[in-house]
Amino acid sequence: MATKLGEHLRDRLRTFGLMAPSVAQCSVGAALAWVIATQLLGHARPFFAPIAVLICVGVGLGQRLRRVIELVVGVSLGVGVGDLLVASIGSGPWQIALVVGLAMSAAVLLNSGALFVAQAGSSAVLVATLLPPGDTGGLDRMLDALTGGVVGIAAVALLPASPFAIAAKHASGVLDALSTVLEKCAEAIEKRDADLAAEALEEARGTQAVIEEFEQALETSREIATISPLHWHRRARLSRYESAAVPVDLALRNARVLARRTLAALGETSPPPTTLATSLREVSEATLLLQLELGAGREPQLARQALLAVAARQRPDRLGFSADVILAQLRSIVVDLLQATGISNDEATAALPPLDFTPP
Incomplete structure (x- = not known):
């Protein structure tokens, strides 16, 4: 039993050593994306910027460049549908159902990628629940997503795992x-x-x-x-x-x-x-x-x-x-x-x- 536990611990430590650069990329990139969005772009609540870094970089394996594109387009679609409808019909349970359903349906018709569809739906939820009706920050949120994606790619390039x-x-x-x-x-x-x-x-x-x-x-x-x-x-x-x-x-x-x-x-x-x-x-x-x-x-x-x-x-x-x-x-x-x-x-x-x- 002790031998198996030791082997398991060594395996987890090796895995951590392999993934440590990705953890550093996420940590540094999220903070940098927030600073850029708040200080350079002047956005008050740029929550999509650090989130975009985490989704772009991740701590696993995958296609980062494709994830950036799906993230930005998915967020843009969700924000656009959400802003358009919430400004007209307000916010509430049935409005959330409608906004999410329409955003995800549009995403599936455009691209069935899981990340793309999920980002369209989650962005629509955030617009419909956290942001006040009539808020006109849709373009800002798209820029936040793009900022986070670009920072994520830069983190991969400058703080790369081997x-x-x-x-x-x-x-x-x-x-x-x-x-x-x-x-x-x-x-x-x-x-x-x-x-x-x-x-x-x-x-x-x-x-x-x-x-x-x-x-x-x-x-x-x-x-x-x-x-x-x-x-x-x-x-x-x-x-x-x-x-x-x-x-x-x-x-x-x-x-x-x-x-x-x-x-x-x-x-x-x-x-x-x-x-x-x-x-x-x-x-x-x-x-x-x-x-x-x-x-x-x-x-x-x-x-x-x-x-x-x-x-x-x-x-x-x-x-x-x-x-x-x-x-x-x-x-x-x-x-x-x-x-x-x-x-x-x-x-x-x-x-x-x-x-x-x-x-x-």
Whole structure:
């Protein structure tokens, strides 16, 4: 229990370290947006300015530039509808329902983005409930939203999180998951343990969320590297993760099939040979080597060499139905990971001895 708590605490601290720049961006940006709106623009209650910074920057992953556009247009739509109607019909329960309904309906018709629709509705609520009828500050509130958005982008550019660190953290989770699945399948074959194979299959089935987080992290990393001059020099290092993303996703998909077949094979009279376990473990270790080299910002040459060595040993011998399926999936994973190291599909495929039979 104490070990798990310690691991959880370390994981939370690592996550905080990764997100600390975003927290700083939000804090400094919100205060700066308020100062600009009050001191330079002369707005008395520019609540949309700091809110816009928080929505634009956030502490998670996403498309900041798109969020700024949706925020400003959504606020403008909500404020416009709200100002127009509240000035005519006043404020109250049914007026709020009407204003919000019309603002959100207009937003859905224009753009179904969740942030856009939510901002149109929430802005209409604020106009209908907090501001007195006849208030003519609609343009000011639009400027506040724009101010906050611009400050948010500036905060991302001048106080940036490391795009490479974001990509590396999430890629590490993906490669760890792939390595774990292969290792558990290897151990299950060696021990003839169906329970271990079931654990491997469960692990493999739970990897889709990790892949999606990695893809979103890459999107955010690309955005930061584009916006922030401080990280333009990291584009080459980041490109290795971008090149590896699709092949690693395919490798995990193949690992799911491999784990499912491993579980089925251990219930048959002729289980797969332990030589397959050796190959699985070697690929698992090469996956961790790929993780280390990418994380260090190096060309993954050692991982490539290890995978090429494994590929050369995958002889096209018939091993039985289930074992043949496992072998076919293993060969596919090797090709995927070789592409993740930066070589072409043709080169990766050529590294494998040709099959003289069609896998089942």
